[in-house]
Amino acid sequence: MSIIVELPRTWVAGLERRLVSATSQTQSPFTGTTEVQDWGGEWWEYDIEFAAQSGPLARSVSAALTALGSGRGLLLFADPSIEAKSRNQTITLDMPVSGGNVLQTTGWLPGLPALASGDFLSIGTGRQTRLHQVAFDATANMSGIALVTLFPALRQALPAGTALELNRPQVLLRPTAPVPTRIERVARHRFTLSAREAL
Known part of the structure; x- marks a missing residue:
């Protein structure tokens, strides 16, 4: 059973949020018109960049993001841009x-x-x-x-x-890939997370 992690919104340095719709498009080679099939599915996707951390706080952030795994865990996220x-x-x-x-x-x-x-x-x-x-x-x-x-x-x-x-307001997210940790000089850690709404 997956766990739900909730991270402080103050850790977020930047993010990209998008609403994805389950649609497909087919273009006619004869007329150039486009037929759109709307399958009705919609969900949020996020790319989140966390502020650079060092010391014990960096280890805490690393542990929380590691607990998410690659889709096993869930993140209850209060988007700071809202x-x-x-x-x-x-x-x-x-x-x-x-x-x-x-x-x-x-x-x-x-x-x-x-x-x-x-x-x-x-x-x-x-x-x-x-x-x-x-x-x-x-x-x-x-x-x-x-x-x-x-x-x-x-x-x-x-x-x-x-x-x-x-x-x-919050959104429930599931990581779509492993969360990378970039470690820079002076042991500063940078984390980025790609996730989609957990449906």
Whole structure:
């Protein structure tokens, strides 16, 4: 059974995040038109560069990344490029969903903006944690309900009352390759991690 590692976001020096879609393209040799097949799968991929470390801290980072193995372990990652928020209200699903890109949510301040295009949220905990980005601005109605369009699409059914994490969204990642350690002069260690969302 794989373990879940959670690393401090302050260790991250830089990252690349991308949403990958399961699509294929075929171009006609006669007309030049392109046919796109969308298979519906979407997931996040990350390339993470950790700040240079030395001494005991470098050994701690090395141990944590070694524990991930080459896909055996899981990393619960709070992306430092996602602005942390401090919302006091609890936001939940107002209605059950069976998948898709639109959620009806409740708990917002009535009549006020709820989420802005580009905001992030996560749903679930532990091995069920999924990261989503908001596609369009959402405003709550006078009952505190807001329709939120997000991507990637939900992959599982969720009951009404499921909580949304807005203040510190996380993504569950699985390494796609062994984590290399580059050791420079004065025993400074540099680590890079390539990973994809663990589905």
